[in-house]
Amino acid sequence: MSLKDKLITSFFAFEDYIDADSHIHELRNIAIKSFEEKGFPTKKEEAWKYTSLNVLLKEDYCVFPKNENTIEFKDVKKYFLHEIDTYKIVFIDGIYSSFLSETTHDKVDVCLLSAALSKPKYKAVIENYFNKVAKSDSLTSLNTAFAKEGAYIVIPKHREVEKPIEIINFATGNEAALFLQPRNLIVVEENAQVQIIERHQSLTSNPVFTNVVTEIFAEKNASVDYYKIQNDNHSASLIDNTFILQGQGSNASVHTFSFGGKLTRNNLNFYQKGERINSTLKGVTIIEENQLVDHHTLVNHIAPNCESHQDYKGIFAGKSTGVFNGKIIVEKEAQKTDAFQQNNNILITDNASINSKPQLEIFADDVKCSHGCTIGQLDEEALFYLQTRGIRKKEAQALLMYAFASNVLESVKIPELKTRITKLIANKIGVNLGFNL
Amino acid sequence: MSKFTEDDLQKELETKEYKYGFYTDIESDTFPIGLSEEVVIAISKKKEEPQWMTDWRLEAFRYWKEMTEPQWANVHYTKPDFQAISYFSAPSKKPKYESLDQVDPELLDTFKRLGISLDEQKVLAGVAVDIVMDSVSVATTFKKTLGEKGIIFCPISEAIKEHPELVKKYLGTVVPQRDNFYAALNSAVFSDGSFCYIPKGVKCPMELSTYFRINQAGTGQFERTLVIADAGSYVSYLEGCTAPTRDENQLHAAVVELIALEDAEIKYSTVQNWYPGNKEGKGGVYNFVTKRGLCEKNAKISWTQVETGSAVTWKYPSCVLKGDNSIGEFYSIAVTNNFQQADTGTKMIHLGKNTRSTIISKGISAGNSQNSYRGLVKISPRAENARNFSQCDSLLMGNKCGAHTFPYIEVNNKTAKVEHEATTSKIGEDQLFYCNQRGIPTEKAIALIVNGFSKEVLNKLPMEFAVEAQKLLEISLEGSVG
Numbered sequence: 024m025s026l027k028d029k030l031i032t033s034f035f036a037f038e039d040y041i042d043a044d045s046h047i048h049e050l051r052n053i054a055i056k057s058f059e060e061k062g063f064p065t066k067k068e069e070a071w072k073y074t075s076l077n078v079l080l081k082e083d084y085c086v087f088p089k090n091e092n093t094i095e096f097k098d099v100k101k102y103f104l105h106e107i108d109t110y111k112i113v114f115i116d117g118i119y120s121s122f123l124s125e126t127t128h129d130k131v132d133v134c135l136l137s138a139a140l141s142k143p144k145y146k147a148v149i150e151n152y153f154n155k156v157a158k159s160d161s162l163t164s165l166n167t168a169f170a171k172e173g174a175y176i177v178i179p180k181h182r183e184v185e186k187p188i189e190i191i192n193f194a195t196g197n198e199a200a201l202f203l204q205p206r207n208l209i210v211v212e213e214n215a216q217v218q219i220i221e222r223h224q225s226l227t228s229n230p231v232f233t234n235v236v237t238e239i240f241a242e243k244n245a246s247v248d249y250y251k252i253q254n255d256n257h258s259a260s261l262i263d264n265t266f267i268l269q270g271q272g273s274n275a276s277v278h279t280f281s282f283g284g285k286l287t288r289n290n291l292n293f294y295q296k297g298e299r300i301n302s303t304l305k306g307v308t309i310i311e312e313n314q315l316v317d318h319h320t321l322v323n324h325i326a327p328n329c330e331s332h333q334d335y336k337g338i339f340a341g342k343s344t345g346v347f348n349g350k351i352i353v354e355k356e357a358q359k360t361d362a363f364q365q366n367n368n369i370l371i372t373d374n375a376s377i378n379s380k381p382q383l384e385i386f387a388d389d390v391k392c393s394h395g396c397t398i399g400q401l402d403e404e405a406l407f408y409l410q411t412r413g414i415r416k417k418e419a420q421a422l423l424m425y426a427f428a429s430n431v432l433e434s435v436k437i438p439e440l441k442t443r444i445t446k447l448i449a450n451k452i453g454v455n456l457g458f459n460l
Numbered sequence: 461m462s463k464f465t466e467d468d469l470q471k472e473l474e475t476k477e478y479k480y481g482f483y484t485d486i487e488s489d490t491f492p493i494g495l496s497e498e499v500v501i502a503i504s505k506k507k508e509e510p511q512w513m514t515d516w517r518l519e520a521f522r523y524w525k526e527m528t529e530p531q532w533a534n535v536h537y538t539k540p541d542f543q544a545i546s547y548f549s550a551p552s553k554k555p556k557y558e559s560l561d562q563v564d565p566e567l568l569d570t571f572k573r574l575g576i577s578l579d580e581q582k583v584l585a586g587v588a589v590d591i592v593m594d595s596v597s598v599a600t601t602f603k604k605t606l607g608e609k610g611i612i613f614c615p616i617s618e619a620i621k622e623h624p625e626l627v628k629k630y631l632g633t634v635v636p637q638r639d640n641f642y643a644a645l646n647s648a649v650f651s652d653g654s655f656c657y658i659p660k661g662v663k664c665p666m667e668l669s670t671y672f673r674i675n676q677a678g679t680g681q682f683e684r685t686l687v688i689a690d691a692g693s694y695v696s697y698l699e700g701c702t703a704p705t706r707d708e709n710q711l712h713a714a715v716v717e718l719i720a721l722e723d724a725e726i727k728y729s730t731v732q733n734w735y736p737g738n739k740e741g742k743g744g745v746y747n748f749v750t751k752r753g754l755c756e757k758n759a760k761i762s763w764t765q766v767e768t769g770s771a772v773t774w775k776y777p778s779c780v781l782k783g784d785n786s787i788g789e790f791y792s793i794a795v796t797n798n799f800q801q802a803d804t805g806t807k808m809i810h811l812g813k814n815t816r817s818t819i820i821s822k823g824i825s826a827g828n829s830q831n832s833y834r835g836l837v838k839i840s841p842r843a844e845n846a847r848n849f850s851q852c853d854s855l856l857m858g859n860k861c862g863a864h865t866f867p868y869i870e871v872n873n874k875t876a877k878v879e880h881e882a883t884t885s886k887i888g889e890d891q892l893f894y895c896n897q898r899g900i901p902t903e904k905a906i907a908l909i910v911n912g913f914s915k916e917v918l919n920k921l922p923m924e925f926a927v928e929a930q931k932l933l934e935i936s937l938e939g940s941v942g
Contacts, residue, residue: 069532353884355859370874373841379869381880387887388856393539398839398871398878 024201026080027062031055032170033086033404040169047140050154054167057428061161073346073378074288074317079260082230084202088116089162092195094226097125102191102224106439109220110188112174116195117203123191131373132177133188139175148177152210156238156294163264166236170206173235178215178245181434187218187437192235194259196227198366207237211245218248218437225259226310237265248276248436254283257312271297271326271426275276278435279306280444281316282451288317295329295357296320307444309451311341318378320349324357333364336428339375350382351392358387364394369401369427421454493546500648503547505576506615507651510624520637520647527641533803534832534864537772540746541712547649547682605665613668616684619655626657630688634717634754634780640711642748642774646682650715653684658693658724667922669698683714689724689759696727696922710735711746712770718753718761722783725760726753729921730777734769741799744771751775757783757812764920767794767802776834778807781815781843788817791917796829796861799928805835805852805866810843810876819850821917825861832864839876846873850880855913858884865878 024032034055038048043069061079064071092115105113110133113123119135126134139145140153154170157163174190194201211217225231241247253261261284267275281287293302308316322331337345351362369379381394408417425448435441500521504514529539606613612623620627639648658664689695695763699716712734720726728751737744747770753761763777779788790806817837825831831853854863865882887909895905911918918926 029520160795357901358859368871370871373874375874376841376870376872378871379867379880381865381867383854383882383884384855384862385854385864385884386862387859388861389859390856390884390886392884394865394880394882396867396869396878396880399867399877400874400877 026082026084029084030086030165030169031059037087037169038085045391046150047153047170051168051170054159054164057159057164058161058168061164064161070319070348073344074286074315076286079230079286080230082200082232084200084232085198088118088198088201091118092116093120093122094193094195099123099193099224100228102193102222104187104189104220104437104439104443107233107437108186108302108329110184111144112188112190114192114205116193116197116201117172117205120193124257131179131182131184133184134175136173136175136208136241137171139208140171144269145175146353148210149208152240153208154238156240156268156292157236157264158266160264160297162234162262162290163236166204166206166234166279169204170236173208173237173372175207176217176219178211178217180212181214182212182329183216184218187220187440190219191222192233193224194223194225194227194229194231194233196225196229198229200230200379201232202360203231203233203235205233205235207235209237209239209247211239211241211247213245214241215242216246218250220250220252220440221439222252223255223259223261225256226416228256228258231255231259232262234409235259235264236264237263237348239265239267239275240270241267241275242270244272245270246274249278250435250437250440251277251279251289252444253279253281253287253316253446255405256283257285257314259284260361261288262288262290264292266292266294267302268294269302272299273297274301274303276303276305276434278431279318281306281308281318282310282313282447284316286315286317288319290319292321293323293331295324295326295331298326298328300329303328303434304331304333304335305431305434307431307448308335308337308339308345309424309428309448310339310343313342317345317346318348319346322351322354322362324351324353324360324362327356327358327360329357330361331363333366334431335366336431337366337368337377338371338424339368339377340371342372342374344375345377347377347379347380347396348382349380349394350384353383353387353390353392355386358389360387360390360392362390362392366394366396367427368396368398369424371400407450418454421449421452424452425449462501481772484868494543495521495545495547495649499547503649503651507620509617509620510668512624512628513620516632516637517648520644521649523638524641524644524648527644528637529641533593533774534830534834534866535772535774535801535803537746537801542645545711547651608709609662609665610659611662611664612655614655616650616653616655616686617687619657623655623657625869627655627686627687630717630719631686632717634719634752635715635750638752643715643750646684646713646715650682650684652713653686655685656687656695656697658689658695660690661692662690663693664695667696667698681712681714683712683716684718685714686719687717687726687728688719689721689726691721692723693721694725698922699728699730705891711748713748714750716749716751716777718751720753720759720761720786721756723758724756725762727762728753728764728777730763730765730767732765732767732769732773734770736798736800737771739798739827741771744800746771747773747775749773749775751777752780752807753778754780754785755786755788755790755812755815759783759784760787762787762789762791762920763806764791764917765793765804766917766921767792767804771800772803773802773804773879775802775804776806778809779817780811780812781817781846782814785814786812788813789920790817790819790821791920792821793824793914793917794822794831794833795824796826796831798827798829800827800829802830803832803834805833807836808838808848810837810839810846810848813842813844814846815843816847817849819848819852821850821852822914822917823852823854823863824857824910824913825863826857827852828860830862830864832866833882834866834868834872836868836870837878837880838868839871839873839878843873844875846876848876848877848878848880850878850884853880853913854884855886855910856884
């Protein structure tokens with residue numbers, strides 16, 4: 024039985040068992056129909072031209088893990104940003120772990136989607152926001168159909184969350200192959216502020232396929248900083264679908280650090296509904312072997328006087344493949360838009376490849392839009408210069424690579440996170456950079 | 461005159477009617493409409509072609525029957541009904557002309573109104589003009605001069621008869637019959653076109669030029685051009701077009717194949733100014749063209765195009781950089797106005813070592829038009845030290861038009877250096893202000909800026925053509941280009 028058939032059959036069993044109001048059941052049924060019609064995307068579709076899911080679909084995934092699995096904090100401590108105090112929402116094999124989590128209902132809601140979907144007091148928020156910005160493409164629909172658990176974060180007006188929120192999904196490997204579909208809903212109301220770190224981590228080399236959907240609503244003058252750390256095992260694959268709807272004067276930024284995983288696809292969508300909005304999309308990708316990282320970004324400028332800034336850097340070694348498809352749409356009304364997009368890539372080995380498609384669709388005349396894309400190598404002269412100063416070639420290369428990625432790191436606002444990522448980069452490049460920035 | 465603002469310019473652009481819209485009444489020898497194997501065979505017979513050519517056409521026709529029209533381009537139009545087109549049309553009086561006196565005076569009049577009087581051309585700059593009126597060449601000049609150098613420049617139908625070995629060897633090698641829907645259609649039914657062969661080591665002493673015109677209402681034009689530059693040779697080829705005002709959509713599906721053998725260089729320049737439809741978007745030419753060149757070792761192919769006409773354009777002059785050290789270039793200006801739609805760009809396929817390519821594309825959109833750049837830069841795993849630079853800039857006038865960029869970059873070699881940049885903007889208020897401040901009126905300033913915006917590409921056109929290109933830009937954006 025193919026994965027698609029398996030998912031569709033298990034949907035009906037799942038529907039009976041889930042605890043949610045009828046509105047959600049209706050959404051689920053529409054979503055599964057949409058998935059049934061479209062199926063998993065294939066390379067024939069323009070948006071998936073360079074990324075094939077075939078290898079992932081062959082596995083016989085467990086869709087609903089039966090047992091509640093536990094893990095010791097000491098075993099997974101390193102995956103947390105343990106140097107500082109944070110709120111934590113932790114899931115083990117898709118099931119909430121109250122033991123590892125630290126949630127709150129004090130002034131802000133940092134809790135679970137399953138609770139929000141079933142309890143009447145959250146009904147208004149769910150009706151206003153749930154599935155309101157997510158598209159109905161096949162993978163998002165699939166997630167909506169099975170949406171049950173994930174992070175639920177609501178920051179009320181004028182609140183600033185005092186510490187970052189970590190969302191971590193662990194896969195224990197107790198199942199031979201696991202299919203996960205977390206669903207996150209984040210609402211940041213007027214003038215509120217939040218910082219969120221998201222991570223998916225598999226603890227063994229058993230295959231894991233995660234199809235996550237995150238909806239973020241940044242209301243008037245709100246500020247959202249979202250960091251995605253993708254440093255999973257080479258047997259784990261991730262399809263990340265993030266949809267951000269911004270209101271007037273809001274600031275939203277998403278930083279994506281992709282170092283691990285077998286196949287990682289980031290569908291990052293920004294919709295600007297209001298004036299004077301600022302959107303930032305940044306990413307560093309450093310991969311090797313047979314890894315594939317695919318960034319698909321969309322920034323939809325709907326209202327005038329908005330800005331967007333995209334900066335994606337990629338370093339590709341081994342037989343790895345990088346894909347970048349950045350799309351900026353400027354609608355008729357969105358005059359005075361300032362949209363910038365940059366994608367720089369370095370190929371380290373002969374077998375690595377990069378496919379880049381920076382796309383502009385402009386319908387307004389008084390705009391400033393530009394994009395740039397480069398593909399090249401480390402500068403021989405710079406390498407030579409460093410070597411003449413007594414720095415060994417490997418370190419010299421690492422320094423240059425670090426410098427290449429550094430302007431993405433610079434805008435990381437949590438210092439401990441910046442240090443952590445610097446270490447991850449050093450690890451990935453295989454040297455001790457010997458300095459902390 | 462009162463202050464000329466961008467709004468005025470826009471209004472002027474919208475109301476601007478096609479200047480070259482007239483229709484010459486020449487008795488035509490037109491086939492009944494529709495397409496079938498019989499029609500393909502009949503076309504081949506009519507052209508007195510050898511059997512191998514008929515077979516080649518039939519093969520293409522069979523491929524075509526199995527293909528569907530491409531849908532991916534960013535253009536919207538009513539699909540042509542391929543069974544409602546007459547696939548052959550030629551002026552019926554067709555003796556071989558030796559001098560101009562023998563040419564139908566009405567035809568000559570057409571050329572005069574186009575501003576390309578043959579006598580003038582003969583005297584001027586040494587441009588040999590192979591005029592294609594509808595589908596059959598009716599006049600060829602300077603053939604003798606070219607003949608002395610061993611250069612063959614003739615209608616492709618003549619080449620099929622007189623130089624079958626060359627045509628057989630190269631036809632369809634760069635654009636195979638089954639390449640795409642329109643290329644297959646063209647291969648099956650092409651009526652005529654130009655053939656050019658430059659022998660080894662010969663530098664073609666003059667610019668070769670062909671004027672295409674679509675004339676007879678309801679006949680699609682299927683041109684086939686084949687240019688072969690043998691080792692070490694050089695040729696500069698010009699192609700320019702205008703078409704009379706007709707309300708029906710006319711289909712044009714041309715195929716151009718360029719072959720640059722070792723150390724050869726081909727410069728191919730196009731000025732396209734077919735009828736773009738009226739300002740309501742009615743009528744106009746559908747232009748679905750396949751142009752591709754193949755570069756052998758150290759060869760160079762350079763495409764320059766000025767696209768101002770056609771209701772719908774779908775055109776991607778490409779270079780296959782097969783040989784080591786070969787060079788591909790693409791310079792383009794695409795102007796769209798009213799309801800015109802253009803989806804144009806290039807493909808640079810890097811296969812050989814040390815191959816280089818440059819892409820400069822300028823799009824200007826006004827009115828309700830849509831202007832897209834679509835390009836591919838592909839560096840294959842064996843293309844060591846390949847280098848590409850792409851730049852595509854768009855200029856928007858008014859907020860009813862759109863400018864789009866779809867660049868595909870695929871790199872499979874670590875030594876590749878690829879750069880791509882694109883910008884979209886309007887004429888800056890501060891730029892205008894700066895000009896005004898220095899006593900340049902707004903109208904002149906706009907002209908200045910548009911001119912400057914296009915200069916990089918205009919500069920690449922051969923001298924003889926640059927004047928005409930400027931003229932055509934003027935027609936499309938009159939009031940802005942001074």
